[in-house]
Amino acid sequence: MAERSTLNGAPNTQNRAPSTPQEAPGTPQEALDTLHGARSNEEWVTVLSQPGLRRDAALEDLHTLLVRGLGYALSDRSNLRESDLEDFAQDAVLKILNGLHTFRGESRFTTWAHKIAVRVALTELRRRRWQDVSLDELTESRNGGAEFIPDFLADPALGPEQQAMQQVILTTLRRLIRDALTDKQRQALQAILQGMPLEEVARRMGSNRNALYKLLHDARRRLQQGILAEGLSPQDVLSAFEL
Amino acid sequence: MLKKIVRALLSTRPADSPKLDPHKLKELVRGIMTTYPDEIDCDECYEQLDRFVELTLAGKSAAEAMPLVQDHLDRCGNCCEEFEALLSALRALA
Numbered sequence: 001m002a003e004r005s006t007l008n009g010a011p012n013t014q015n016r017a018p019s020t021p022q023e024a025p026g027t028p029q030e031a032l033d034t035l036h037g038a039r040s041n042e043e044w045v046t047v048l049s050q051p052g053l054r055r056d057a058a059l060e061d062l063h064t065l066l067v068r069g070l071g072y073a074l075s076d077r078s079n080l081r082e083s084d085l086e087d088f089a090q091d092a093v094l095k096i097l098n099g100l101h102t103f104r105g106e107s108r109f110t111t112w113a114h115k116i117a118v119r120v121a122l123t124e125l126r127r128r129r130w131q132d133v134s135l136d137e138l139t140e141s142r143n144g145g146a147e148f149i150p151d152f153l154a155d156p157a158l159g160p161e162q163q164a165m166q167q168v169i170l171t172t173l174r175r176l177i178r179d180a181l182t183d184k185q186r187q188a189l190q191a192i193l194q195g196m197p198l199e200e201v202a203r204r205m206g207s208n209r210n211a212l213y214k215l216l217h218d219a220r221r222r223l224q225q226g227i228l229a230e231g232l233s234p235q236d237v238l239s240a241f242e243l
Numbered sequence: 244m245l246k247k248i249v250r251a252l253l254s255t256r257p258a259d260s261p262k263l264d265p266h267k268l269k270e271l272v273r274g275i276m277t278t279y280p281d282e283i284d285c286d287e288c289y290e291q292l293d294r295f296v297e298l299t300l301a302g303k304s305a306a307e308a309m310p311l312v313q314d315h316l317d318r319c320g321n322c323c324e325e326f327e328a329l330l331s332a333l334r335a336l337a
Contacts, residue, residue: 072335073328107293150262210286220278234276
């Protein structure tokens, strides 16, 4: 594969964000121009589409830029390995080449390319962070319950009326989670509330991130409709929780 | 012997479910009560994220120009995390 051998031959560029601040360009627009570099969107797409020395040079520039960008994007991550930035940038460049026809030119090419690189990197870091955690550990799938919703919020600052209102809402919410949601919705909701990333929940359910978001959106709508059907207005509910 | 059996039984009994902390519970309630039929999903947000981040970098109000993307970022932890990482990278590179 020409791209891969070129990428493997790319110089080992800076792997971390530099500690000294860069010289700030004058205006936000100038800053974007600086980042974009010497190529227009059309030039990036044209050069990357045609095999040859110009493409090799562009691939090397892109790879170098993405390694630098990822260094900044991931500078606060604790679970990075030494080769991660190079590996993520390389995977991203391959995705960019494969998806070149989907670039619509609505942003700068380098912004679009960084978006892909960030998705590649964070997907892998999330997978790594959660790889040893099962859904069952986080959820009550064994009894299909909603026991994770507390009976009340112990807040002495609240008056008795507000506390009573919260209790009514929480009781309703527990019942609706138990009776109005599907097993999948209940399990996904609980896993997300326990902090598992959407795409990791989706992976364990044999689904994908987008489908899971829709499943949870449907769950939220069912819960909302159930609460409204009890005669509680959105304002009643939000103000009971000081939202 | 009896003690051993009791200890074994106790250790296999499912633990009580941990309760949601108040902050997450409030987040859940807010998420439910502010759900709209026309929310965009993760794919639609991702499609528009590069334009959204460029508006932000240019000092414009991306939230006003693209309210559905902002709404999705407020709801979806993964997409919001990606937006912030992308913004950090592009800001630092510029």
